Amino acid sequence: MNAEHYDAIVLGAGAAGLSAGIYLARANLKTLIINEGSIGGQMVLTHAVANYPGVREASGREISQVMKNQAKEFGCDIESNVEITKLDLTSKKKMVEIDDDEIFTADVMILATGGKPRKLGAKNEDKFKGLGISYCATCDGDFYTGKDVIVVGGGNSALEEAVSLTKWVKSITVIHQFDNFQAHEYAIEQAEKNSKISFILESKITEYLGEQNVEGVIIQNQKTGEFSELKTDGVFVYIGYIPNTDKLKDVIHLNEREEVLSDENMQTNIKGVFVAGDVREKKYRQITTAVSDGTIAALSAIEYLQS
Numbered sequence: 001m002n003a004e005h006y007d008a009i010v011l012g013a014g015a016a017g018l019s020a021g022i023y024l025a026r027a028n029l030k031t032l033i034i035n036e037g038s039i040g041g042q043m044v045l046t047h048a049v050a051n052y053p054g055v056r057e058a059s060g061r062e063i064s065q066v067m068k069n070q071a072k073e074f075g076c077d078i079e080s081n082v083e084i085t086k087l088d089l090t091s092k093k094k095m096v097e098i099d100d101d102e103i104f105t106a107d108v109m110i111l112a113t114g115g116k117p118r119k120l121g122a123k124n125e126d127k128f129k130g131l132g133i134s135y136c137a138t139c140d141g142d143f144y145t146g147k148d149v150i151v152v153g154g155g156n157s158a159l160e161e162a163v164s165l166t167k168w169v170k171s172i173t174v175i176h177q178f179d180n181f182q183a184h185e186y187a188i189e190q191a192e193k194n195s196k197i198s199f200i201l202e203s204k205i206t207e208y209l210g211e212q213n214v215e216g217v218i219i220q221n222q223k224t225g226e227f228s229e230l231k232t233d234g235v236f237v238y239i240g241y242i243p244n245t246d247k248l249k250d251v252i253h254l255n256e257r258e259e260v261l262s263d264e265n266m267q268t269n270i271k272g273v274f275v276a277g278d279v280r281e282k283k284y285r286q287i288t289t290a291v292s293d294g295t296i297a298a299l300s301a302i303e304y305l306q307s
């Protein structure tokens, strides 16, 4: 089967992948972005992005459309909503097969496959995603100004995000499945001393309730098995994050959370393979940080091709 050769292939068309595509194509490199989901990645989950510099407020979908058009105008090819059926990152010429029938090769590859927040697995979770269920306090906190919300989780993210949400909300109930937190002492102390925050421990949300938006949840006590109902305006879930590294893990070095390891130039353990965005090991996951990673990965790839 014939393979079409590119200078660079980017896996993922989220903020990181599209930014990398813009830089690569603008440097006159023949560039292809291959995306397994829909273009924009997690950006399209956000109905109003208010913290992307230069854009006062726009939906994530609008921002991703502009990024996509920009990449295309510079000459970047995009294959979206496809399935990667084979991947060879270790050969000098990198190879991707999509949908069992099309093969592309490239001299460099950028991995920008992002990630997804871990879900609770409670009933109606998909129905209310973005309609009262959020995975990002930084992004959505101010939409809940003056409201009562729930934060799910007992790690650092859950407790730190609960404290940060107190800037906006009237009250927060932290629901955690165990009787102790898996967070640093400082994070626990800050949450416990905040008068807006109360706790329901040893409990899990089993169901989301509501018509258009979340209006309440059913909680099950893990010790007694008893169910109870709690009214709420929104639920923020912080029970972990899953990087999209399934197809990479055999060859790319990952940390214990299965995030891709890299140096500050986005270089992975394999020559000619760079990484960008939420899929890599880092602390802050935002559109701005994904764009920054994508830029650095593309510039590193360009330098690698010139060396």
Ligand SMILES: Cc1cc2nc3c(=O)[nH]c(=O)nc-3n(C[C@H](O)[C@H](O)[C@H](O)COP(=O)(O)OP(=O)(O)OC[C@H]3O[C@@H](n4cnc5c(N)ncnc54)[C@H](O)[C@@H]3O)c2cc1C
Residues within 6 Å of the ligand: 011, 012, 013, 014, 015, 016, 017, 034, 035, 036, 037, 038, 039, 040, 041, 042, 043, 045, 046, 048, 049, 050, 051, 052, 084, 112, 113, 114, 115, 116, 117, 134, 135, 136, 138, 139, 140, 244, 247, 276, 277, 278, 279, 285, 286, 287, 288, 290
């Ligand atoms: C609900 C929500 C709201 C948010 N709101 C904001 C906000 O207001 N402001 C802000 O700055 N940040 C916000 N964030 C965070 C921000 O969206 C992310 O940090 C950023 O978009 C990550 O971009 P990325 O390109 O690294 O990854 P992603 O957006 O995850 O994109 C990765 C892309 O790669 C595709 N893919 C996955 N596996 C493969 C594969 N094997 N091969 C090819 N493609 C693959 C995926 O389908 C996806 O399209 C929010 C996040 C969420 C979940």
